[in-house]
């Protein structure tokens with residue numbers, strides 16, 4: 139973890155204010171964040187655009203507090219999270235320091251559906267709770283970043299642990315300590331099979347993740363995804379078409 143003493147003064151002040159605020163909520167957190175007028179330049183030294191290509195985005199843990207955690211996410215071209223929730227998070231916020239591509243999902247009886255897709259403009263702040271299921275990333279050529287704070291009413295230093303990562307290409311859910319890397323290897327427990335979706339959600343998702351698998355030369359998965367994009371019936375027909383994971 140980054141030594142807090144090396145933080146810029148404004149970030150140190152923000153962390154101290156969050157730490158000392160009793161009975162915090164997402165709305166109160168957002169009011170605090172707005173008073174700091176945070177900009178991308180404030181976090182330039184913490185970016186990780188040159189991350190391991192097997193990680194699908196840059197993820198820098200800035201601080202673990204007594205009941206919250208703060209991350210800076212770095213989004214290079216075609217960097218995306220997997221679809222994920224936020225574990226035990228009771229309160230929190232995302233600050234979009236640049237424009238960020240965002241997909242919101244619903245989940246009912248393991249049926250995952252794309253509810254909305256938009257480009258969230260720089261400066262937007264949105265509340266986060268554990269049951270928020272989304273994917274964020276960058277489909278533009280311009281590098282982007284966002285600040286993420288996940289808090290708990292309990293003394294949990296990392297409230298987004300455990301998180302659920304939804305993997306339509308593998309028809310399963312993986313449990314992680316908070317990371318939402320595409321094709322991640324972290325499994326806190328046995329992955330849970332049985333995720334279903336519809337054709338529109340599937341095609342949007344497969345096109346989103348294809349560049350990641352191509353970059354990492356995952357040839358079996360790349361050919362599977364391309365075949366599903368050409369003919370989605372392959373995906374819905376049976377499990378035999380799934381590539382080896």
Ligand SMILES: [Fe+2]
Pocket residue numbers: 222223224272
């Ligand atoms: Fe998230």
